[in-house]
Amino acid sequence: MDQIVTGDCLKVLAKLPAGCADLIVADPPYNIGYEYDRYDDSRAHKDYCDWTEQWMRACQRVLSPAGSMYIAIGDDYAAELRIIGRKLKLTLRNWIIWHYTFGQNTKKKFARSHIHIFYFVADEKNFTFNDDSVRVLSDRQKQYADRRANPTGKIPDDTWVVFPRVCGTFSERADGPNQLPEALVARIVRASSNPGDLVLDPFCGAGTTATMAAQLDRRYITIDISADYVRQAKRRVKKSLKRNGQPTLTPLSPLQLTELIRLYQENEIPAELLLEKPKFIKLFAGQLNRRLAKCSAEPVGPPLKASEIASALQTLANKNLLPVLRTDQPSLKTRNPR
Ligand SMILES: C[S@@+](CC[C@H](N)C(=O)[O-])C[C@H]1O[C@@H](n2cnc3c(N)ncnc32)[C@H](O)[C@@H]1O
Missing domain, CATH: 3.40.50.150 (Vaccinia Virus protein VP39)
Incomplete structure (x- = not known):
């Protein structure tokens, strides 16, 4: 094994x-x-x-x-x-x-x-x-x-x-x-x-x-x-x-952060739009917590609240650490952090 x-x-x-x-x-x-x-x-x-x-x-x-x-x-x-x-x-x-x-x-x-x-x-x-x-x-x-x-x-x-x-x-x-x-x-x-x-x-x-x-x-x-x-x-x-060299962001565990970034990439809603709509963030929170339940035998942490997810996405967006989406304007992103 x-x-x-x-x-x-x-x-x-x-x-x-x-x-x-x-x-x-x-x-x-x-x-x-x-x-x-x-x-x-x-x-x-x-x-x-x-x-x-x-x-x-x-x-x-x-x-x-x-x-x-x-x-x-x-x-x-x-x-x-x-x-x-x-x-x-x-x-x-x-x-x-x-x-x-x-x-x-x-x-x-x-x-x-x-x-x-x-x-x-x-x-x-x-x-x-x-x-x-x-x-x-x-x-x-x-x-x-x-x-x-x-x-x-x-x-x-x-x-x-x-x-x-x-x-x-x-x-x-x-x-x-x-x-x-x-x-x-x-x-x-x-x-x-x-x-x-x-x-x-x-x-x-x-x-x-x-x-x-x-x-x-x-x-x-x-x-x-x-x-x-x-x-x-x-x-x-x-x-x-x-996790050498990979981003960390309290209070999210490294796995919670990784899966949040993946969910962002898969849902294809640009951060600017996402952060304006609490309804989307709530749906994100539900999806992320259900997804995390299959990522580890032990709980990876308490379920994330919508407010924690919004704050993490805002920080990731500010630091230019979110993946570029197909819908993003190239001029808005200067580098690809994937
Ligand atoms: C397309 S690559 C796999 C890439 C992998 N999916 C990844 O994401 O890193 C195919 C691999 O098969 C290996 N390979 C070829 N013949 C093999 C064999 N008979 N037994 C085991 N590995 C073999 C090659 O050395 C090569 O590393």
């Missing part, structure tokens, strides 16, 4: 007991010629597909009967991966599209700006889905002041647009290959596991899954074929738990 292991995931997975993992998050190499430390990302089509089936079978063996498996993949192999999932009789609950901006520049075609994330479960009737830990404000609440709105908000759509690609200037940028955004992986971990559950990632890379599992009070086992990436991922988990 709580290990980042160096090795080939097929060999390491074979040593784990069947059914031990409550959640698997897999972000394999996409076979697009990316330069990894110890892996050749330009395999023949059939070779890559056969390998994908092998590691998916190995993951399925260690997945608990009520477990969930999320797999990220690019366009080139999304169709093949869906077919393998069907062959293995995994139930697909969502085909999520993660849409990001700031993708790679192209000269003669439209720029690629999305990744596919398959959300599979082992048993279509028995799985964990903590809806309250991922809810965001609905349009009925934000735009239309509609009294019929569910006061707890809505479960996000299956197109995820609020998580930008992790760029070189972001504070969460770690050493290591292609990183998934922390807030995106945190959403998966909160939704599909409970505190104390085991989260497994067969392709650890820069260690985003391990870092989020540790931060959210889950256990983890992650694997990478590169000893160098493993070293860096271990350092990242350690640093994140010590």
Whole structure:
């Protein structure tokens, strides 16, 4: 438990007991010629597909009967991966599209700006889905002041647009290959596991899954074929738990602050507007407190009051520590503190 292991995931997975993992998050190499430390990302089509089936079978063996498996993949192999999932009789609950901006520049075609994330479960009737830990404000609440709105908000759509690609200037940028955004992986971990559950990632890379599992009070086992990436991922988990260099703000605990910033990013209401509307702050408080209930086995502190949340958001806004939203005017923000 709580290990980042160096090795080939097929060999390491074979040593784990069947059914031990409550959640698997897999972000394999996409076979697009990316330069990894110890892996050749330009395999023949059939070779890559056969390998994908092998590691998916190995993951399925260690997945608990009520477990969930999320797999990220690019366009080139999304169709093949869906077919393998069907062959293995995994139930697909969502085909999520993660849409990001700031993708790679192209000269003669439209720029690629999305990744596919398959959300599979082992048993279509028995799985964990903590809806309250991922809810965001609905349009009925934000735009239309509609009294019929569910006061707890809505479960996000299956197109995820609020998580930008992790760029070189972001504070969460770690050493290591292609990183998934922390807030995106945190959403998966909160939704599909409970505190104390085991989260497994067969392709650890820069260690985003391990870092989020540790931060959210889950256990983890992650694997990478590169000893160098493993070293860096271990350092990242350690640093994140010590919260080196990350903002603190009394009376909020570090986790309360982190989740407040994530909720702000996911709700997409600019601070100026949010702070003018006590109604929104109250809804925020409800969502944040319900979300925090799934972030730790022990309460992370007494429920936050709306006034504490308003004051924290005001301080974060004054210090320019809130993430830039898609709706923000670039001229209003001078730097990106993510
Ligand atoms: C796309 S990266 C994962 C990035 C990760 N999701 C993150 O956010 O940091 C894929 C990783 O798979 C690793 N890898 C490739 N083949 C592997 C294998 N057979 N066993 C374990 N890891 C492998 C690569 O070294 C690389 O670090």
